[in-house]
Amino acid sequence: MQGWFWGRYFRPFARRPAETEASEPGPDAEPVSLIVCTHNELENLRELVPLLLSQDYPAGFELVLIDDRSQDDTYLYAQQLSQYYPGRFRLVTVSHTPAGFAPKKYALTLGIKAARYERLLFTDADCRPVSLDWLRLMQRGFAQKNGADIVLGFSGYAEAPGLLNQLIRYETLLTGAQYLSFAWAGRPYMGVGRNLAYTRATFNSTKGFASHIRRLSGDDDLLVQDAVAAGARAAVVADYEAQTLSQPAETWGAWWRQKRRHLSAGSRYRAADRRRIGLFMGSNALFYVLTPAVLAVGWNRENLVSLGIIWLARTLLALLVYVPLARRLRTTLPPLALPALDFLYFALYCAWGLSLLRRRPLQWK
Template sequence: MLSVLLLSFSPAIWLLLATVLVQLYYAAYYFWPFATRPPEPAPTEAGAEPVSVLVCAHNELDNLRRLLPLLLRQEYPADLEIVLIDDRSDDDTYLYAQQLSQYYPNFRLVTIGRTPDGLSPKKYALTLGIKAARHPQLLFTDADCIPATNQWVQHLAAGFRQPADMVLGYSAYATEPGFLNKLVRFETLLTGAQYLSFAWRGQPYMGVGRNLAYTRAVFTSTKGFASHIRSLSGDDDLLVQDAVAQGARVAVVAEPAAHTLSEPAGTWGGWWRQKRRHLSAGRSYRLADRLRIGNFIGSNLLFYAVSLALLFSRADWIPLAGLWVARTGLVCATYQRLSRRLDDPLPVALLPVLDVVYFFYYLALGMSLFLYRNLRWK
């Protein structure tokens, strides 16, 4: 009887089941073990090396007034240098930096007057900042971020002792009212779950410049940003790609004390432009990484596409409902556990809705990048 029932299912149901099994694999091998791993040990003073924290800013005085004091108050047992790279700002960034340098001997300013034609402004500015930094271990964040705690430097720098040449951290977005904020945070959680858990499994492919660290030796081994210096995006993920190709060891530091916190996009258009810029670098990833990410994204998109088609087939409603219940339980359990582990909670009841909206939004972004590739930078 059971075999007859199974044979009566349409090929679309079997395809839908295959997509769920693919997603189950990612949850069981990457996401759930990463979310339930033991807490990372607290950093100790023993073995702490001097570090330089680099921040690149273009007309971000208000953000710098919030960020720099927090960086200067970081607790770190070894020498800590803060390097501000003023990238062609025409506000009062220079004057503010000069005031700080009078009171904090460990604060330094690197000023960029112009960017050579054809080069990415941020990558050019970061290159000059890295050359000016005094220490070989370099930590990076963005001007519109803040460290979650005054232990951020300690935790992120401790990743070098695993040992590692690069350290990947997690950067969350602030909680605000509205559906867009929840969707932005869901996308951030899902992206973080992928690049952190993949790296934890020995398959690193990207990081985020809001919370990233690497050694000067790694930067030198990749010849800096040379392979993608003309691309506006990729100062973080494409550098990780190049570094891994050169044999760099990558560590993950994902304790809440090591997070950074950013202000999310306040409009759909702002988030659209931001995500277009971030996703544009993906075409330069290694084939294995594109396949690994593509299988996960593609299985989710295919699940929804097949489900829509099956809504018009009354004979398949029962197995369709069963697979939807199973997948919804899988999504809620896995993403809730990840959000707790990364201290980035989202309403459990809203997770299935966010999942649907996100993957259709992702499809629209992919089509947009295929049809219209022009990008803008500040």
């Protein structure tokens, strides 16, 4: 089963042709609204905003900053930006969230309503576009499929020392491999709000976040779910210059809470998407579950040799798939550490799933 996913989805995506470079002529005629929702992230904004306002995009764009109940000096900083960039910068202030509404979804809704343009491009305050052509290249995704409604981008995490950072980047690679390659094969099911674009008409077709406005997570993947169900077409733009880069969680607890929040939206996916993801994740987890079961039958030489051959074959196959994927997405993957990272990730994935059964409260920020 794992080999089928690797051959059917991952490897073809890793070998897909490079996208048109920003220096080449392209469909860059439509203005774009860049939308960033922030909550107490002034220092991140000081780094991010200059990079956004410096994007090379002749058709014009605006930056819509949504200040969601910040208690730092975000508002004062935004007021300065309004003076320096009249007509290019717009501030939306959220002073409170209605009872029972997910704060970020409510804030994003207000920001989208305030945006001038039809095409909307989203990122987070802790993200950084890797190039000044990010906006241009993401916008070109709308020209795919004879007029796409959603553009799915990739957002990696910065490299740092330590096992936690390696696991975060491996998980991000594996998640990106799934949602990008599935979409490339015509089966889109999610995107990441750190690098995602869609049209206002697409947002309106789903009545915004109405179907999940009270659920904390899902401002990106559940929006894509609803939009695809309504007939929206999704394109993939994943070359390096069109990516964003984020700072990863620095503690195991922070990462645990982040992943638990992200995975909580999965129960709302369409049945076909849940089956597809479940088969991939389940077959990987089952491999590790069956290993001790085989050993329990007997520690004889024949069992050990057979198990060793299976492990070696699976590891080699994973290397043949994930190394090209990492190269395609321009993220580093230590080949020698792959077996350990894979085992730890799927063990944690099972733990995250079990933890969601306890229905502990989730929080944004």
